[in-house]
Amino acid sequence: MPVLPGAEPYRHEGGDVGVLLCHGFTGSPQSLRPWAEFLAERGLTVSLPLLPGHGTRWQDMQVTSWQDWYAEVDRELRVMLERCGRVFVFGLSMGGALTLRLAARHGDAVRGIALVNPGNKVHGVMAHALPVVRHFVASTEGIASDIAKEGVQEVGYDRVPLHAAHSLRQFFRVVDGELPQVTQPVLLLHSPQDHVVPPSDSARILSRISSTDVTEVLLERSYHVATLDHDAERIFEESHAFIERLSAGVSREGNESVV
Template structure:
């Protein structure tokens, strides 16, 4: 299966601090590449995998499930953990859900958690139809490209595959249930104007985790795909500051 230009994974081996970077649902590594490259420039070892079913066709994504996506990021985490003294996990949107699951799974072995508009259980009434609708139609309109900055585009699908979306919803339930297991230092970035993931997801996360070292950063100039939006530079700087502080570099 041919990979869409821009959807290629990114790997960089360098220092003893590793950073795992996770992109979102129907998106590609393109949305996180600038951030991953900044981490590499700072001397961190980096893994930014392409999630199964992403960066090809939405029909291929509809053949995958959340366990496939998690297996990919968990394998990337294992690569970093094998060579690095500390590993941080970073995620956007569903990538934030996956990053949270890595932190829940590996707990004290994860040095810190960086989340950008992460997705957890949502109360959107439209989602109630997905379990039945997935058996009737294969896809609905796309959710990618929620960016405030003019002239910037996200590489993603034109359709949202419903069987894959239903699987993601099941992952939300498990990850949200286990949020009290999060004890690592956290920096959370969230956009008040997000047309994909409501701010209530970030509020839910903050209300349930057990971490004592928590930094909450509001992105007033960005929509959902904030890593490609007006606050991208701010996110990169604050992420580097957070990792440097927590890793005691």
């Protein structure tokens, strides 16, 4: 299937400091593209992959699982670690959970992580019914475009495939068990008004990670997809300052490429 316009992966060959960005469940790189470009303009090497089953049609997600999504970002991280001396991982929503697992499993190879409205649990009555319901109902209403800013749309699916949602629920449980292994510096930015992931998920993550260098930022003017919302510039600037603080310097050389 062809990739939806705007959902293409993005790469920029910059300096010795690299950033891997992970998008969310049923979303696409479009939700993080402005963030990626902001970092690229400041000389960083940037990778923003398209997760398997995403960016085409929701039916394509039915045959993918969390193992597929994680394998993609793990592969990208390993490539970046060969290319760059210092590597950071940033993520939105489920991308935040992917980020946390990369941090837990790769240890000091990941210099620091930034999380925007990270998911930790599938909420609601449907969550408990997923193991059975997914065999009878293919999909439910979508979760894309939870954005306060008028006229802004997220490139994502208008349906949530339930086989994939069941796998996401399993993944969150796996990541929750690994949170104590996260020791890196953490920048956590979350929205008090989020109609997809409640603030309790961020609180749970902060209570279980072992990191001692933690910065929490409230995104008062934005909903779930804050990287496309009113607080986007703040996210970009805070994350770049986070990198600058933890790096000796940032090279400004490199060329952009879209694949």
